[in-house]
Amino acid sequence: MADTLPKGYEPKDVEDRWRAHWEQEKTFTPDPSAPGEPFSIVIPPPNVTGALHIGHALNLTLIDVLCRHARQKGKNVLWVPGTDHAGISTQNVVERALAKEGKTRQDLGREAFIDRVWEWRADYGHRILDQIKALGCSVDWTRLRFTMDEGLSKAVRKVFVQLYDESLIYRGDYIINWCPRCHTALADDEVEHEDSRGHLWSIRYHLEDGSDSVVVATTRPETIPGDTAVCVHPDDERYRHLVGKTAVVPGVGRRVPIIADSYVDREFGTGALKVTPCHDHNDWALGRTHNLEFVQVIDENGVMKEAAGPYAGLTKQACREKIVADIEAAGDLVKVEELQHAVGHCYRCHTVVEPHVSAQWFVAATKLAPAARAAVPELTRIFPETWLKTYYHWLDTIRDWCISRQIWWGHRIPAWTCAGCGKLIVAVEDPSQCPHCGCRELRQDEDVLDTWFSSALWPFSTMGWPDDTKELARWYPTNVLVTGFDILFFWVARMMMMGLHFMGKAPFAHVYLHALVRDAEGHKMSKSKGNGIDPREMIEKYGCDALRFTLTAFAAMGRDIRLSEERIEGYRHFVNKVWNASRFAMMNLDEAAPAPVRLDTIEGLHHQWILHRLEAVKAEMDRALEEYRFNDAAQAGYKFLWSEFCDWYLELIKPDMQAGQERKATAQYVLWTVLRELLVLLHPIIPFVTAEIWAALPVAAGEKATDIALEPYPAARPGCVRPDEAARMELIQGVIVAVRTIKAELNISPARKVHLLLQPVDAVQMALLEANRHMLETLARLETLDMQLDLEAPKASASAVVLGCQVIVPLRGTVDLAGEMTRLDKELAKLEKDIIGVNKKLQNENFVSRAPATVVEAERERAARLVDSKTKLEALRARFVEAMAEG
RNA sequence: GGACAGUUAGCUCAGUUGGUGGAGCAUCGGUCUUACACACCGAGGGUCACAGGUUCAAGUCCUGUACUGUCCACCA
Numbered sequence: 037m038a039d040t041l042p043k044g045y046e047p048k049d050v051e052d053r054w055r056a057h058w059e060q061e062k063t064f065t066p067d068p069s070a071p072g073e074p075f076s077i078v079i080p081p082p083n084v085t086g087a088l089h090i091g092h093a094l095n096l097t098l099i100d101v102l103c104r105h106a107r108q109k110g111k112n113v114l115w116v117p118g119t120d121h122a123g124i125s126t127q128n129v130v131e132r133a134l135a136k137e138g139k140t141r142q143d144l145g146r147e148a149f150i151d152r153v154w155e156w157r158a159d160y161g162h163r164i165l166d167q168i169k170a171l172g173c174s175v176d177w178t179r180l181r182f183t184m185d186e187g188l189s190k191a192v193r194k195v196f197v198q199l200y201d202e203s204l205i206y207r208g209d210y211i212i213n214w215c216p217r218c219h220t221a222l223a224d225d226e227v228e229h230e231d232s233r234g235h236l237w238s239i240r241y242h243l244e245d246g247s248d249s250v251v252v253a254t255t256r257p258e259t260i261p262g263d264t265a266v267c268v269h270p271d272d273e274r275y276r277h278l279v280g281k282t283a284v285v286p287g288v289g290r291r292v293p294i295i296a297d298s299y300v301d302r303e304f305g306t307g308a309l310k311v312t313p314c315h316d317h318n319d320w321a322l323g324r325t326h327n328l329e330f331v332q333v334i335d336e337n338g339v340m341k342e343a344a345g346p347y348a349g350l351t352k353q354a355c356r357e358k359i360v361a362d363i364e365a366a367g368d369l370v371k372v373e374e375l376q377h378a379v380g381h382c383y384r385c386h387t388v389v390e391p392h393v394s395a396q397w398f399v400a401a402t403k404l405a406p407a408a409r410a411a412v413p414e415l416t417r418i419f420p421e422t423w424l425k426t427y428y429h430w431l432d433t434i435r436d437w438c439i440s441r442q443i444w445w446g447h448r449i450p451a452w453t454c455a456g457c458g459k460l461i462v463a464v465e466d467p468s469q470c471p472h473c474g475c476r477e478l479r480q481d482e483d484v485l486d487t488w489f490s491s492a493l494w495p496f497s498t499m500g501w502p503d504d505t506k507e508l509a510r511w512y513p514t515n516v517l518v519t520g521f522d523i524l525f526f527w528v529a530r531m532m533m534m535g536l537h538f539m540g541k542a543p544f545a546h547v548y549l550h551a552l553v554r555d556a557e558g559h560k561m562s563k564s565k566g567n568g569i570d571p572r573e574m575i576e577k578y579g580c581d582a583l584r585f586t587l588t589a590f591a592a593m594g595r596d597i598r599l600s601e602e603r604i605e606g607y608r609h610f611v612n613k614v615w616n617a618s619r620f621a622m623m624n625l626d627e628a629a630p631a632p633v634r635l636d637t638i639e640g641l642h643h644q645w646i647l648h649r650l651e652a653v654k655a656e657m658d659r660a661l662e663e664y665r666f667n668d669a670a671q672a673g674y675k676f677l678w679s680e681f682c683d684w685y686l687e688l689i690k691p692d693m694q695a696g697q698e699r700k701a702t703a704q705y706v707l708w709t710v711l712r713e714l715l716v717l718l719h720p721i722i723p724f725v726t727a728e729i730w731a732a733l734p735v736a737a738g739e740k741a742t743d744i745a746l747e748p749y750p751a752a753r754p755g756c757v758r759p760d761e762a763a764r765m766e767l768i769q770g771v772i773v774a775v776r777t778i779k780a781e782l783n784i785s786p787a788r789k790v791h792l793l794l795q796p797v798d799a800v801q802m803a804l805l806e807a808n809r810h811m812l813e814t815l816a817r818l819e820t821l822d823m824q825l826d827l828e829a830p831k832a833s834a835s836a837v838v839l840g841c842q843v844i845v846p847l848r849g850t851v852d853l854a855g856e857m858t859r860l861d862k863e864l865a866k867l868e869k870d871i872i873g874v875n876k877k878l879q880n881e882n883f884v885s886r887a888p889a890t891v892v893e894a895e896r897e898r899a900a901r902l903v904d905s906k907t908k909l910e911a912l913r914a915r916f917v918e919a920m921a922e923g
Numbered sequence: 924g925g926a927c928a929g930u931u932a933g934c935u936c937a938g939u940u941g942g943u944g945g946a947g948c949a950u951c952g953g954u955c956u957u958a959c960a961c962a963c964c965g966a967g968g969g970u971c972a973c974a975g976g977u978u979c980a981a982g983u984c985c986u987g988u989a990c991u992g993u994c995c996a997c998c999a
Binding site for chain 2: 041043044045229236252253254255256267299300301303304305306308309310311312316317318319377378422423425426429430433521522524525552589590592594595596598600602603605606607608609610611612613615616617618619620621622623624665667668671674675682683686687690694773776777779780781783785786787814817870873874877880881882883884885886887888891894895898
């Protein structure tokens with residue numbers, strides 16, 4: 037007996053050992069000059085503040101499956117790990133910590149605050165990395181990256197300066213989304229729109245000369261002091277006469293023009309619109325086209341500015357109340373309605389964002405987008421393809437990307453203003469003096485870059501760009517990017533733009549967008565809802581492999597995953613099953629590996645069958661993974677191991693093992709071979725349990741024990757593909773199941789051995805059954821087995837027909853005769869129904885003449901089989917009825 | 924308003940090119956059969972959302988409807 041394994045699989049200890057082993061041995065650190073087709077993936081860098089959540093677990097598991105599989109296929113695999121500095125999030129976390137000490141970042145000052153963030157990162161930044169390790173990810177830890185690393189920061193500066201020089205980065209006044217709490221600008225897609233209930237106020241604006249008036253509708257009366265026009269649709273008969281006249285803004289008395297623009301929706305509200313260019317995105321655009329005055333009345337803290345006249349100093353909320361009251365008092369409040377409308381919120385802190393005009397830096401995304409669009413699908417394919425249109429649409433309607441943020445933690449913008457000449461200097465290295473006037477007094481821009489700016493460079497910055505590295509030469513572009521569709525725009529599209537612009541190549545050949553993990557009710561998991569499943573807890577409870585298998589098995593393309601703890605618990609059973617099947621194998625193997633047996637000419641139907649099935653599963657899992665059908669790969673492995681290898685094959689070789697000698701030796705070799713290959717197939721999904729078993733299995737003479745992580749994908753064995761032999765197993769299995777069913781339904785104890793009579797259809801079938809009688813005897817638990825082509829069966833028998841073979845179990849003593857009668861009738865009714873169905877088809881002239889000949893032939897055969905079964909069963913039933921009459 | 928997905932057994936989901944509707948869990952009955960009770964054996968359970976159409980044949984292809992969900996854009 038070879039090494040024994042503990043009775044149940046205990047993941048904790050096993051996982052810890054293998055994690056340490058792989059890290060110490062640098063198993064997943066590739067050599068750029070090693071042979072093999074390159075294969076690379078960059079990790080979607082988790083926030084350094086983050087804790088591993090179930091979405092990461094899914095993402096990392098799928099990537100790991102791909103990487104381990106690629107390694108098995110002989111590829112030179114690089115998986116780069118790393119974290120993202122997550123500007124706003126991290127700053128918020130550290131500010132909260134400071135608040136507990138009663139301090140603000142302003143108290144510390146910029147430099148001390150940033151030092152403080154680095155300290156925080158040193159203390160807590162490894163947490164998320166440890167959690168990645170817990171998942172068993174085969175990343176190269178020697179190439180760990182962080183977006184604020186020196187190298188990556190250099191890449192950021194280089195990109196910024198080059199884009200600036202190419203006029204693809206510019207600075208300008210623009211209306212942006214301002215988070216009054218985070219005190220920073222947000223990019224368009226960092227704003228989340230949510231429906232909320234508000235009001236729509238209809239307010240009368242009088243003409244300057246008092247001759248007429250116009251009623252406008254607004255949801256934000258506090259912006260009235262910033263109005264610089266009233267706008268109507270040019271074709272609107274109601275207002276045509278007013279266009280070109282001058283209206284008076286209530287409260288502040290400003291004289292503003294009434295303009296016409298087809299942007300206005302005549303159906304909405306009153307069909308007349310007040311225009312506040314500084315506090316609304318659309319009004320901003322109107323202001324530009326119509327050369328309106330730009331008056332800012334709300335400051336960055338949400339307080340009314342000087343320009344708001346009588347309302348200056350009020351908060352915007354207080355201003356709203358006061359201005360509405362004033363207008364009402366003046367008799368100009370025409371109507372107040374309830375209105376459901378979307379309001380923008382900060383995606384980090386959920387504060388309502390305020391459109392705000394300020395000087396910001398922008399990337400001319402409109403100029404970079406066309407290349408990113410054109411690259412798909414020629415250079416980069418997106419899986420599943422349903423995201424194609426979304427990707428195109430986003431790029432087609434893209435606006436320039438606001439990249440400056442008014443926070444401290446991040447890549448500071450490499451731009452300086454000269455105190456002497458006032459010119460702007462943009463440079464990779466910090467300048468010591470102004471290149472224009474020589475002045476030494478330079479002031480660096482206070483802002484930092486949007487976190488996604490550095491993330492956009494990730495595929496090449498992590499490989500050492502802008503230096504000319506071996507990594508870049510070998511592994512750029514990457515093979516596939518695996519990520520959630522929720523960051524298709526934030527991240528994927530921007531990496532496409534930057535990769536194409538700076539590397540001249542799309543950063544990945546494939547993009548696989550996986551699903552979102554939801555709870556059992558289909559809701560998005562979130563901390564605030566408290567419905568999240570904590571992967572760390574699941575690993576602790578059920579083992580990492582169980583979690584990984586669950587996620588893989590549910591990762592069907594383009595579909596969200598509804599996860600619950602029960603499912604993970606369920607798949608733990610599978611991991612345990614792998615373990616126990618291996619224990620069984622080990623109990624039946626010797627210390628040394630079994631002596632090789634030629635497999636393509638092997639005797640024994642069960643061996644031929646399992647080897648044939650193994651070939652099929654090898655091909656199937658490989659193809660499924662190549663096509664990102666993770667669930668199919670997992671399902672194929674699951675089914676083969678459990679329903680075929682364990683339920684049938686292991687049971688069938690038990691007698692072989694007892695028989696000893698050559699029969700045993702053959703069974704040992706096939707068992708050893710199939711199990712080893714199966715472990716390799718499953719390893720990408722469940723690395724720990726397979727590694728542990730692999731290490732305990734005997735090794736072929738002259739070979740050294742190896743790490744399963746380095747084992748190649750099992751080669752195809754074409755000689756073992758034997759569909760005919762495999763099909764013959766169906767007869768054996770069918771007869772066994774028939775006997776088991778008879779026992780179960782007639783309440784005969786499964787342990788009770790019965791006599792079995794078989795009447796095969798012909799000599800060939802009889803020979804097959806005869807040759808495999810030991811399988812029938814063992815698995816059907818038979819006392820005796822007799823078979824004859826012409827059989828006189830006892831009248832009191834339970835019976836069934838399997839592939840034409842009559843299966844007869846003589847009933848003795850106190851058996852449930854009525855039960856057998858019910859059983860037969862039910863079976864006959866089913867046959868009858870099927871026969872009617874087939875005959876209907878065959879009697880259809882159109883079917884016979886138009887369907888392919890093979891299909892028609894198959895139907896005829898099926899009909900014949902059904903009729904044959906029915907005839908035989910009816911005869912058996914007739915005898916049974918006689919027996920009952922006699923009995 | 925635009926785009927995309929989903930609707931199949933009590934639950935969660937598979938269903939590849941149209942050709943006899945599957946799995947896991949759950950349920951019911953029976954078993955300690957020398958790896959596994961985290962197991963084994965067996966059983967029940969479905970007008971494939973609805974309505975049309977194409978076809979000899981539709982869960983599968985086409986059109987429409989209903990419901991659910993997601994994303995984008997927002998009309999002040």
